[in-house]
């Protein structure tokens with residue numbers, strides 16, 4: 001997994017609440033059996049004017065010029081600023097795959113759906129929770145200033161705005177460690193093989209029908 | 213701690229090891245697998261040259277991409293077909309039990325798990341699908357996971373997790389005529405919002421819940437995720453045990469008695485502490501209809517489409533305005549004046565035999581309204597379909613003008629050919645009314661099977677509690 005520690009990235013504001021995973025990556029793209037290549041179809045229904053299907057040449061499709069991700073001033077954004085309950089809906093990991101493939105590294109929102117939040121960390125994306133009033137202030141700042149960037153420091157758990165304002169954020173110690181070091185969860189868990197086997201033996205003795 | 217919640221009991225009995233910060237390894241008893249979220253997990257396993265830890269804990273089925281008509285002809289869309297074939301090939305390679313597309317036992321993953329007895333009380337159940345919360349109806353700890361986690365469970369039989377907070381949703385009293393588990397679910401979401409359960413595991417309790425059948429409890433737990441909760445659950449009782457008994461994967465002989473003794477302990481102890489409690493009076497719940505693009509945008513059928521001017525804040529007002537524009541609705545329109553174009557009865561929320569019976573009971577001797585272009589009933593599994601046909605439900609529905617399809621997810625998410633055209637309005641028994649969920653530009657209203665069938669007959673929403 002990609003390591004992450006520091007980012008000085010352009011911010012794009014997506015000003016709606018409850019952005020669901022169907023919106024992040026519409027279901028027709030879930031037919032892929034691959035993990036990569038979802039970026040051009042991130043937010044497909046909002047980004048393009050036509051109906052997208054897998055296998056289309058996305059560079060030839062008509063863009064919805066009003067959609068925020070298509071505005072020239074946000075081109076190359078690596079930080080997605082969002083509203084409440086971002087990533088609600090299905091468990092599809094294609095959503096973080098699409099965001100990552102699009103070029104995002106950090107998401108900032110007041111809240112996230114649980115499964116999506118989890119899935120982000122497994123794919124080198126850092127979802128940051130900030131209080132709603134702070135997110136609101138960031139929305140205003142991004143909209144008011146062309147080329148608005150934020151510095152995100154995972155080690156220090158801090159976001160620094162161009163005017164020097166610092167926003168501290170919380171992150172689970174285990175997930176932070178995995179992101180900083182690009183660690184693979186499975187490898188870590190397999191260090192506990194002995195404990196898993198011991199648990200399994202005890203569990204099997206207590207509830208043999210689970211192993212029938 | 214002497215008194216425990218059901219969630220505490222399920223959690224504690226599966227902790228393999230726990231770090232000081234609460235990050236734990238949880239042992240997983242059952243992993244259900246479908247074609248959409250598993251190919252990358254199998255591929256990951258292969259690339260790392262790992263083997264599944266315990267193949268017998270897995271049960272696989274294709275459901276999202278399968279056609280609901282003329283199945284003998286196979287899957288027309290080559291990309292969908294490849295996904296299903298990839299599942300078949302992976303199951304053969306790793307020796308995973310799979311109910312293939314033409315197996316009578318095939319169906320929606322959350323319908324077949326319980327139907328086969330592959331979901332049992334006291335289990336931890338995962339699947340790369342958010343509606344895995346369904347299985348919590350059996351006093352199981354069940355939730356959806358992402359594909360990386362699917363691979364993780366395959367390789368280690370464990371999930372890295374932190375314990376959630378516990379929420380009690382208590383529904384006391386008797387449901388009125390025509391009011392169902394679906395209406396309880398929508399009423400709960402209307403009350404706490406789609407993020408109200410985020411960070412919680414919800415236990416549904418109270419006399420109205422105990423009075424529900426297992427199928428009703430599954431409908432309710434299925435929708436826990438729409439309230440933001442990864443897991444929903446109901447205590448085990450005689451209803452649970454009677455449902456499980458005799459199913460193919462259920463314990464037998466001496467194991468059965470031992471299991472039942474254990475299952476009877478799967479309830480929250482008196483006085484157990486919850487981090488949050490929500491109470492509803494069953495008698496006050498009316499048939500529900502969603503009007504917008506989030507399940508929390510819901511009102512009783514005798515209500516009206518709300519006016520964004522009355523929204524509590526600016527973000528919400530914007531959401532409501534956008535939802536009304538997408539849905540093609542005007543504020544203050546009575547729900548019963550909303551005309552529909554299509555009807556979809558099915559999904560892992562309402563695709564079980566009782567749902568088929570409810571739809572047939574409403575449709576019996578009537579005709580689908582002329583303005584309804586398509587009314588389809590899609591059983592949740594091949595066995596549900598077979599049972600319905602033995603009861604003659606298919607004939608009743610077909611005579612009324614409904615289409616009777618083969619089992620699968622179908623128009624719940626429109627990954628196969630069943631979908632809405634832009635602007636079409638659908639009364640659906642599924643669980644999500646997001647923009648484009650049932651087809652780009654499609655407009656979904658979530659309702660119970662009774663309400664969907666009644667809307668098909670009338671051509672617009674009607675209050676089934678008044679029929």
Ligand code: SF4
Pocket residue numbers: 275276320321322341343559560561620621624625642643
């Ligand atoms: S029926 Fe719908 S919600 Fe259920 S598993 Fe299928 S697509 Fe998902």
